[in-house]
Amino acid sequence: MRIKEYFKPSTLEQAYNVLQDKNATIIGGGTFLRLGAKKIDSALDLSDLGLDIIEDKEDKVEIGAMATLRQVEIDEALKNNFGGAISKSAAVIMGVQFRNVATAGGSVAGRYGFSDFITSLLALDTYVELYKGGKITLKEFLETKGKIKDIVTKIIIMKDNRKASFQNIRNTSTDFAILNAAASRVENKVKISVGARPGVAKLAEKAMEFLEGSELNEETAIKAGEIASEELSVGSDIRGSLEYRKELCKALVKRAIMEVI
Numbered sequence: 001m002r003i004k005e006y007f008k009p010s011t012l013e014q015a016y017n018v019l020q021d022k023n024a025t026i027i028g029g030g031t032f033l034r035l036g037a038k039k040i041d042s043a044l045d046l047s048d049l050g051l052d053i054i055e056d057k058e059d060k061v062e063i064g065a066m067a068t069l070r071q072v073e074i075d076e077a078l079k080n081n082f083g084g085a086i087s088k089s090a091a092v093i094m095g096v097q098f099r100n101v102a103t104a105g106g107s108v109a110g111r112y113g114f115s116d117f118i119t120s121l122l123a124l125d126t127y128v129e130l131y132k133g134g135k136i137t138l139k140e141f142l143e144t145k146g147k148i149k150d151i152v153t154k155i156i157i158m159k160d161n162r163k164a165s166f167q168n169i170r171n172t173s174t175d176f177a178i179l180n181a182a183a184s185r186v187e188n189k190v191k192i193s194v195g196a197r198p199g200v201a202k203l204a205e206k207a208m209e210f211l212e213g214s215e216l217n218e219e220t221a222i223k224a225g226e227i228a229s230e231e232l233s234v235g236s237d238i239r240g241s242l243e244y245r246k247e248l249c250k251a252l253v254k255r256a257i258m259e260v261i
């Protein structure tokens, strides 16, 4: 990759100005970027901004945008909260060497359809903090693809004693998931997300609505899986057909719900 101008600012304000003035490309871990453009006019490196920490606060866990997926995987607060679903969704991505480089911010900002991390985050009460745009829900952030030129500074997950589960099916351990799903539960409210459809993770709103008015048991978990499979669009690619994904959706959603109940 050839980079004409390289910026490594020491404050977020400087970084934001470079982003606007130079239309710079933000470099997280650079792992996905290097698969694409071979020439970048202005590169913006965020590694001097102290964004590489994960903080366990009383009511939330804050993941700095430059924290690596390996940090996410082994962080004690993330292992001990949310049923470990966030750690688990990072741990299934490639190998340790890769996870030592790829960042949480790059993973969310990329809004990748195959993302495991986004699926688990979406099933929780998760916010994305943008330097100028402030705190927005992850759901809103995913809908703004390409429309905002801002820096993701943090991913914030609210702690509300939520139980959570992350499920995925892969042909081989280092391949993308054929489908992934996550569920979380606080009291009688269940949140369900499904990703690698192969489109980016979405909430299964109808299945969630169905569970809100139902007793939580195996029968309703099966029904919710069927509703999710009906309501969410899935497609075919080299990893799996539409029909196979529909079946996986039923099974993974049911398993995730069973784990949280």
Ligand SMILES: Cc1cc2nc3c(=O)[nH]c(=O)nc-3n(C[C@H](O)[C@H](O)[C@H](O)COP(=O)(O)OP(=O)(O)OC[C@H]3O[C@@H](n4cnc5c(N)ncnc54)[C@H](O)[C@@H]3O)c2cc1C
Binding pocket: 025, 026, 027, 028, 029, 030, 031, 032, 033, 034, 035, 046, 065, 066, 069, 092, 093, 094, 101, 102, 103, 104, 105, 106, 107, 108, 109, 110, 112, 114, 115, 116, 117, 118, 150, 151, 152, 153, 174, 175, 176, 177
């Ligand atoms: C070979 C390969 C296999 C993979 N397999 C999986 C998998 O199975 N499951 C899975 O979930 N993921 C997978 N990924 C994705 C990976 O986990 C990362 O999410 C991805 O590579 C981006 O990480 P990065 O930090 O290197 O971001 P970069 O490549 O540096 O950046 C990605 C994008 O985000 C932008 N960006 C980066 N940081 C910020 C920020 N703070 N604010 C705003 N924009 C930002 C960049 O400009 C760029 O557009 C895979 C990636 C590769 C290359």
